[in-house]
Amino acid sequence: MRPRYRRPLFAVLVLLVLAGVYAAAGRSHPAAAVKSSSAKPVSVPVTSAVRVCPGPGTAGVTSSSVALAAVPGNAAAGTAVVTRLTPSGSAGPGPQVITISQPGLLRIASVAAAPPLPKSLQAGVPGASPTVTTQAARGGVVVTATGGMAQGLAVEQAGPGGLVTQQCGSPGTDLWFVGPGQVPATDIELYLMNSGSEAADAAVSFLTDGTKGAPLLGNADNGIQVPPHGMVVQSLGKLLASSKMIALNVSTSVGEVAAAVRETSSASDEGAWLPATQAPARTLVIPGMPATSGSRELYIAVPGSATARVKITAVTSSGSYQPTGGTGIGLIGDSISEIPLPSLDGIAGAIKISANVPVTASLLVPGGPAGAQGVLAAAGGPVEEQGVAADNPAKGTGTVQLVLSAPGKSAAVRVTEATSAVAAAGQAGQIVQVKAGSSVLVPVKPPSGKASPFAIVVTPLPDSGPVYAARLIMTGGVVRAILPVPSSLTSVRLLPVPSSLSSVDN
Secondary structure (H helix, E strand, O other), rough: OHHHHHHHHHHHHHHHHHHHHHHHHHHHHHHHHHOOOHOOOOOEEEEEEEEEOOOOOOOOHHEEEEEEEEEEEOOOOOOOOEOOOOOOOOOOOOEEEEEOOOOEEEEEEEEOOOOOOEEEEEHOOOOOOOOEEEEEOOOEEEEEEEEHHHHEEEEEEEOOOOEEEEEEEEEEEEEEEEEEEEHHHOEEEEEEOOOOOOOOOEEEEEEEEEOOOOOEEEEEEEEEEOOOOOEEEOOOOOOOOOEEEEEEEEEEEOOOEEEEEEEEEOOOOOOOOEEEEEOOOOEEEEEOOOOOOOOOOEEEEOOOOEEEEEEEEEEEEOOOOOOOOOEEEEOOOOOEEEEEEHHHHOOEEEEEEEEEEEEEEEEEEEEEEOOOOOOOEOOOOOOOOOOOEEEEEEEEOEEEEEEEEEEEOOOOEEEEEEEEOOOOOOOOOOEEOOOOOOOEEEOOOOOOOOOOOEEEEEEEEEOOOOOOEEEEHHHOEEEEEEEOOOOOEEEEEEOOOOOOOHHHHO
16 A cells, blocks of 8 residues: 555544444433433523613713613612723723612613813824814613613613613624615714723615715725724714715724714704614515605615615504505615605504615614604514513603504403512513504503603513514604614523534533
């Protein structure tokens, strides 16, 4: 035998020996031989959670308070610590604002404006794009929760007028925002926040309708350094100049960030915080279409190069149907388009989008605070286990409506409320039935006799079909905010680790 054949033969012999060892192990340990596909998911309690808010601790029109509610399962006591973000970053969390250790109740905390930036941090941070100004930012808070305070957690920020403006997000590596562009908004700011202990490296790519109506794909903003426990803000007006609609994607190559986008037509006005929308998918559901009159403008972004064939379905109290202009829609790749839906004027419900390639979207309706171009409803997922909406206005300051939609099977949910003194647990609440393929509009009031802000808990009942929920914050018949009711889990279901050599040796 020639020497060059000895090494392959030896390798084959080793594989045969190892195969025999695994076969013997499988016979002596029957559990190890079970295929992973037959393993059942196990329920693991949520033990920690992080939320990040851009507004609290800022000054002027963006100043805000933070509202927090946790609706736990059978967890031990826990805490939620609110700390400040630091403009230059720090090795550990910033100064504490408040510590909360009473799950089940709503807590609203005001956050004083952070100290002004020192001169050394007022200059722009170097970036990859000459048209984007990146600066260290004052303000912003991190909520770090453990135990019972991490379960069923919802955190929101409220504007200077006391109405909720945004749900505070979790750090991630891929975040999407879709909405009006620079032409109607004038000023567009992107807040990037890092709650971790290591610097994050972020990039921002975008789609717009271009300067002359032609789609524009951009990736001009890479290598953005977000310091640990810090926040930076970017002014995107020049980069997105002349755009009427935009889709922004924030991604990271190192670490995770939370992101927020604020648009306003005037520096003296509060403007609107754009809700983060679902990552591109072939099926999207946008809950929260109000019954108020006015236009409905659907923004759909196609981030891939393939042409999208799109169908739009309205899920209303009268059932599901394709509205005028909702079928036969072809959208070229790497584009964003605006689709008017005039036939849905005054109709409450949800919008379901089906496409042959992944797309992402938001719906614009009239309303919003001063400086806003309207109110955006974003795509999101169904409520799993329970959904918690933390900050709802007290009597006299606004009204709240839930829009519950069941695009598929019929659904049933229990709606309960909590205040700073009354917990949601143990309350009978109200049962709401939603027929298959339809939506229900549900007015929600604080617990009887209470005139204070309150939290809402939406709990799907056993055997309920998927239900999508959003709440409308209204004053004087005008929609001020549309906020999805996110899943606020007390536990997560995990598949057991597949069989491995280490499990055989146990």
